[in-house]
Amino acid sequence: MYATDSPLRQITDRIQAAAADRTPLRLRGGGTKDFYGQSLQGELLDLTPLTGITSYEPSELVVTARAGTPLAELEAVLAEKGQCLAFEPPHFAPGATVGGMVAAGLSGPARASAGSVRDFVLGVNLINGKGELLTFGGQVMKNVAGYDVSRLMVGAMGTLGVLTEISLKVLPVAPAEATLVFRLDQAQALAQLHRWGGQPLPLNASCWVRDNTAAGSPELLFVRLRGAIAAVESACRKMTQEVPGTRADNAVAGPDWNACRDLRLPFFKNASARNSDLPSQDAQPMALWRLSLPQTAPALALPWPQLIEWHGGQRWLWAPLSAQAQLRQVAAEAGGTATLFIANRTDNTGTSACFSPLKPPLDRIHQRLKAEFDPAGIFNRGRLYPDF
Helix, strand or coil, rough: CCCCHHHHHHHHHHHHHHHHHCEEEEEEECCCCCCCCCCCCCEEEEECCCCEEEEEEHHCEEEECCCCHHHHHHHHHHCCEEECCCCCCCCCCCEEEHHHHHHHCCCCHHHHHCCHHHHHHEEEEEEEECEEEEEECCCCCCCCCCCCHHHCCCCCCCCCCCEEEEEEECCCCCEEEEEEEECCCCCHHHHHHHHHCCCCCCCEEEEEECCCCCCCEEEEEEEEECCCCCHHHHHHHHHHHHEEEEEHHHHHHHHHHHHHHHHCHHHHHHHHHHHHHHHHCCCCCEEEEEEEECCCCCCCCCCEEEEEEHHCCCCEEEEEEEHHHHHHHHHHHHEEEEEEEEECHHCCCCCCCCCCCCCCHHHHHHHHHHHHHHCCCCCCCCCCCCCC
């Protein structure tokens, strides 16, 4: 199938020309995730002209939007109908797009309970490295033809093709929400989350952090509940009876959860301040690392500050680039992976791999997929892995 409307036609022509002379292309929507990934290479291919919500059926809980559609615009349209993207995709900055959301594959605080981006992608249209417009999946969950191919595009960082249109499952906004705050150290917080996780409670999100902005730097666990009004109120009573805690004002907690989603909490803001807990002779430029672990993984004996989400499944920490081997080993021993999320590379030329290396036979599968979708190797070269 080939593109017919003007923006698609122009993008297709550009891809075909690039494939013919093997010119690398850098796919870009809003550019809010340019910091993420291994490197930015190639001539810019602007995807923002691909805008607009092409189909929305609130009664069917399905929306289809073109890849360059601003994420904020889509969320506003859904909110008018009392619906949302349950996985809370991060924006990081104004201008985030639907295509970038899928390509990056990142989810927000509700990931542990609501699911990931991948769980909500029903279908995609994309242009492959030959300039062909392909369609995978559909607009209903039961349509499984090509569904796994749609999922392949989530987190592929644009290395397999140019997303042009995406169909997503949406959900109603929960009738009630509450945020509880508890003073617990890291080990206590993880143990308590595991106990609550085994009970019929409407847990939606959690965040443990040491609050260095408050007197005494207390260690705090924030737990967000969402669901039916009766269920949320009952859970608040039960949890605060079991562990002393307070209930936060939703008008304050809501923006804080958004700040957590977009890495705007104080913990994320000042990398240099993350050295404050280390001896002066150990101070180094710090990078933000993301550890993806099983929720049941214990507290990690690491010397660097941490912020923990997803009931233990996602752990952020500031550590130097030189800690790469140590962090990857610790994550692997716990059954997970470590990602270099944000790095100051002024004194490092990109020798640190952002993502954990693929192991056989997974690396061969990735290479074969790349060869099938992008035989000339023009899309986002080196963005996911240095040689991919």
